[in-house]
Amino acid sequence: MAILFVEYPKCSTCKKAKKWLDEHGIDYVDRHIVEDNPSAEELSAWKDRSGLPVRRFFNTSGKLYREMNVKAQLDAGMTDCEAIELLATNGMLVKRPLVVGDDFVLVGFREVQWADALL
Numbered sequence: 001m002a003i004l005f006v007e008y009p010k011c012s013t014c015k016k017a018k019k020w021l022d023e024h025g026i027d028y029v030d031r032h033i034v035e036d037n038p039s040a041e042e043l044s045a046w047k048d049r050s051g052l053p054v055r056r057f058f059n060t061s062g063k064l065y066r067e068m069n070v071k072a073q074l075d076a077g078m079t080d081c082e083a084i085e086l087l088a089t090n091g092m093l094v095k096r097p098l099v100v101g102d103d104f105v106l107v108g109f110r111e112v113q114w115a116d117a118l119l
Contacts, residue, residue, distance in 0.1 A: 002027045003118070006098035008034060008091065017097045017109040026118055028099075033091035038098075040088040046098070047084065050105035054083040057095055057107060064092045 005021065005028040007014035021028055038046070047054055055074060059065055070093070074083065087093050099106040104117050 002029055004029050004031060004098075004100040006031045006033050006038065006094075006096060006100065008032070008096050011096055013109050014097045017099075017114070020109070020111065020114065021118075024119060033094055033096055033098075035091075037091035038088065038094065040084050043084045043087050043094075044081075046100060046105045047080070049100075049103065050107060052105075052107060054080045054087075057087055058083075059093055059095045062092055064090060068093075 003026065005018065007018065007030065009015075009032060018030075043057065047057060050056075058070060058074075060071070065071070070086070073086075078086075095107050097109055099114065099118070101117065106114060106117055
């Protein structure tokens with residue numbers, strides 16, 4: 001089963017996650033999150049598949065997130081649809097890495113969670 005690995009190559013967490021995938025012999029298709037930002041349709045499907053709230057898809061430690069004051073926008077009642085549209089505007093807003101499988105989506109790198117889903 002090949003999975004989709006969505007990353008920002010300069011991100012240290014993404015590098016660690018990619019190394020983990022390689023060490024465990026997991027096949028994946030690599031996708032650069034800035035050069036090929038997920039579309040609103042993809043993000044909406046991934047949110048539904050993950051079972052996570054849309055807030056978990058934001059890169060809350062990112063410079064752009066802070067500059068755009070996204071937290072305040074979310075707290076002010078931004079809808080999921082509006083949040084997904086915002087995420088689709090710039091890959092730097094999206095939490096990474098993302099692993100997308102046929103029936104799951106993992107957001108961020110948590111080794112135990114990844115092992116449960118992928119091994």
